[in-house]
Amino acid sequence: MKILLVDDVHIERMQLSLRLERLGYQVEAAENGADAIEKYGKYLPDLVLLDVSMPDMSGTEVAQKLRELYPEWVPIIFLSGHDEPEMVAKAIDMGGDDYLVKPVNKIVLQAKLKAMQRIASMRHKLAEATAMLERANLQLSKQATEDGLTGVANRRYLDSRMQEAIAWHGRNGYPLTVLMVDVDHFKAFNDNYGHLEGDRCLIKLAQALEQQFSRAGELVGRYGGEEFVVILGNCDKLDAVAHCERLKEAVHTLAIPHAFASTSDQVTVSQGMLSWTPTGLETLDNIYALVDEYLYKAKAQGRDCYVAADFL
Missing domain, CATH: 3.30.70.270 (Reverse transcriptase/Diguanylate cyclase domain)
Structure with missing residues (x-):
């Protein structure tokens, strides 16, 4: 699973990146919202771990922008030092799919990632099935309109x-x-x-x-x-x-x-x-x-x- 980790605090970003890599995940780190948006399009992650409190562009603003730019759904888990219910609810309303409180508990992190890995696998299988269906539809469309021998219109x-x-x-x-x-x-x-x-x-x-x-x-x-x-x-x-x-x-x-x-x-x-x-x-x-x-x-x-x- 490819993970985009977004956190403006260097030491926290590095520590969590190492933990994720030890668990066997591919990690691309971004230091702020603008960096995250740029890297998302190149990296095409299966999961985004996104810090809520960042300067210039908050995590919720980044999530909204990603949802606007990339309609295909990819889960976003917010990271925050706050565990107030109102903060959690707002994060979900702003496009997030889950919420983790920092410092992230190792057991909780592993459990969340296992669930996200299953979702990523299903997304990939769905994408493959969709691609196969599109190819089949294209072939049927060609058969419906093309002459089988010459390839011109039938x-x-x-x-x-x-x-x-x-x-x-x-x-x-x-x-x-x-x-x-x-x-x-x-x-x-x-x-x-x-x-x-x-x-x-x-x-x-x-x-x-x-x-x-x-x-x-x-x-x-x-x-x-x-x-x-x-x-x-x-x-x-x-x-x-x-x-x-x-x-x-x-x-x-x-x-x-x-x-x-x-x-x-x-x-x-x-x-x-x-x-x-x-x-x-x-x-x-x-x-x-x-x-x-x-x-x-x-x-x-x-x-x-x-x-x-x-x-x-």
């Missing part, structure tokens, strides 16, 4: 963010762009290179998409199979065309070999792009159907290209 999260984007852009009158991206001749890639290589191809493509579209208001999601959807907030058709061209070049830069494609000797993508200012009433089915239509127009035009359209 279809459920993509749909949710799309609805939010349509509503928000509709309320504020801003343009919204949706891209649908499909790997050209992906069946031939899988059939000839194998599904493991096909998975690696999709992962590389997803990473490239996220590198290109990582700003606020942009989201990359896996629509299904080898198709991805990109949401571009506050993006009009002119900017969207530039994004499509940039994405096309980024995929070329990946230089993933594809000897079984009629379009190119490496992996390429086709893109359908839809830019419009939403009314806020559009449905996901209508949006996906329309952008999918322009994706297939890009495929019909020879693949490795994009077809841009305004909302009709």
